């Protein structure tokens with residue numbers, strides 16, 4: 104690895120197989136990913152896709168069947184969990200029930216053999232960081248779920264690990280608390296400068312909190328990128344489908360030049376779009392268009408717009424915006440999400456024939 | 472989330488009422504009461520007549536502490552009681568140590584081949600009739616006695632240890648199984664060596680189970696008759712075998728007094744075990 108020291112974590116060709124024979128489960132399948140220093144990195148994917156397994160490999164609770172893991176450029180294969188400068192916030196928090204809040208937070212430092220007054224100082228600093236000063240002496244069974252969450256966070260941050268692993272830490276909290284803790288986590292990451300690897304299956308959480316997101320499915324990482332990249336430029340149908348709402352449209356490649364393809368949409372005009380690497384340069388493809396990219400067309404389309412024709416089937420009012428469910432001339436379904444502002448445009452009614460304009464740049468070709 | 476199928480008025484309630492439950496069967500309360508009476512009624516006359524002023528265990532002649540004093544002053548009773556306590560202490564201590572290791576081995580390792588076999592071995596004394604175990608030990612120890620010439624209390628302690636292990640094992644194992652393994656992972660994650668994780672997390676959390684197991688083993692050892700009777704050498708009576716011997720002669724309420732004292736100890740220990748193993752809310 105030449106540039107590995109620049110990364111906090113390098114996962115290189117890692118596979119993890121549980122069991123054997125017909126009970127074999129391939130939890131991770133040749134996964135490679137690099138996580139940068141001080142990054143808020145999120146692993147996003149549906150249940151069972153291998154998120155927890157990847158975290159457990161990083162923490163040292165499991166060992167890769169194949170592949171290597173580097174922490175700040177060093178291979179950590181031989182290190183047991185207690186010798187890895189990595190801490191975990193467990194989904195169930197795993198607070199020690201026989202210890203107080205303060206003792207829980209100080210546990211890691213104590214095990215590292217730090218002097219008593221340093222442990223005390225750090226515990227107090229951590230309590231302040233997560234705003235729990237008043238509860239230092241409480242048993243962990245005597246505090247609320249949100250407070251337990253903060254203690255788990257403080258406990259994992261106290262030894263100042265090189266990487267903090269968070270396994271769906273917010274999923275047990277109610278909606279309002281979750282929103283609060285999302286901001287709190289961002290703040291903590293900024294203040295401590297520690298690399299966070301965060302696991303969630305909530306796409307909104309992933310988009311709002313992360314510097315970069317890796318979308319996983321069935322033990323594979325499908326795409327890594329900034330939330331914008333992932334949302335605006337999904338590489339695969341699964342990614343587009345999993346993150347945000349999507350319209351999938353059939354198209355045929357007319358010709359290709361310089362990586363850009365001319366496409367004929369089944370439901371309307373021709374358009375142009377970037378072709379992902381390694382795709383056949385002819386034949387039928389699927390493109391994705393986000394619902395909020397559409398606008399209803401009164402007159403002529405702009406130069407960089409393409410047009411779809413269809414009929415409004417259902418109109419659903421959502422306060423800030425309205426969703427128009429349509430059937431296109433090709434028979435495909437399409438949803439347009441239109442902001443409810445006071446521009447006074449004439450809103451189409453149920454059953455009316457409409458024309459929809461989409462900016463060319465909003466058309467994204469999918470790999471499969 | 473409301474279940475759409477049960478949102479009708481009383482829908483959920485009706486379904487629950489139809490579910491089978493022994494407690495709603497007619498006569499359940501009466502049966503339960505009868506069982507308790509059958510189990511515990513014989514204890515009352517025994518306790519009652521231990522306070523009898525007369526010599527009979529069936530004719531009441533007024534209240535007195537006489538038989539308690541007599542038992543207390545009886546050198547033989549003192550001897551056998553001390554022997555019982557010595558055996559129970561050693562046996563429960565050794566059994567609890569072994570049971571703790573066995574419980575750790577069967578709950579804190581990956582499932583391994585032959586695990587079921589291990590359970591069977593550990594719980595063997597619960598399944599094999601006591602008299603069989605007793606005879607087997609008798610024969611086995613006789614061989615050792617011949618070979619070594621040693622005839623001390625160690626045979627009794629070894630025998631008691633053997634049948635106390637499952638009683639100590641079960642509460643410890645229950646405690647460990649109820650304990651989240653993530654806690655130990657969290658300790659390791661926070662730089663605790665395996666020994667530190669055990670010492671600081673596992674051991675304190677399993678302690679109530681260990682204490683409960685030890686107490687149960689102690690009570691079981693203290694009460695044992697069959698195996699003791701077969702294994703003990705001459706002059707090695709324990710309290711229960713001594714009492715059994717007394718019953719063959721003239722019975723006085725002294726036996727009631729000793730039994731009542733033993734009952735009191737058992738009740739106290741079992742109550743303590745109940746509170747130790749009770750799940751916290």
Ligand SMILES: Nc1ncnc2c1ncn2[C@@H]1O[C@H](COP(=O)(O)OP(=O)(O)OP(=O)(O)O)[C@@H](O)[C@H]1O
Nearest residue numbers: 121122128130149150151152153154155156157304
């Ligand atoms: N110890 C194990 N033994 C056997 N199979 C396992 C083990 N741990 C995980 N698996 C399997 O590996 C796959 C990935 O599991 P993992 O826990 O990593 O999923 P996840 O992405 O964290 O899912 P979730 O969102 O539900 O937590 C699953 O199919 C799971 O059944």
Ligand SMILES: [Mg+2]
Nearest residue numbers: 154155156270
């Ligand atoms: Mg998981």
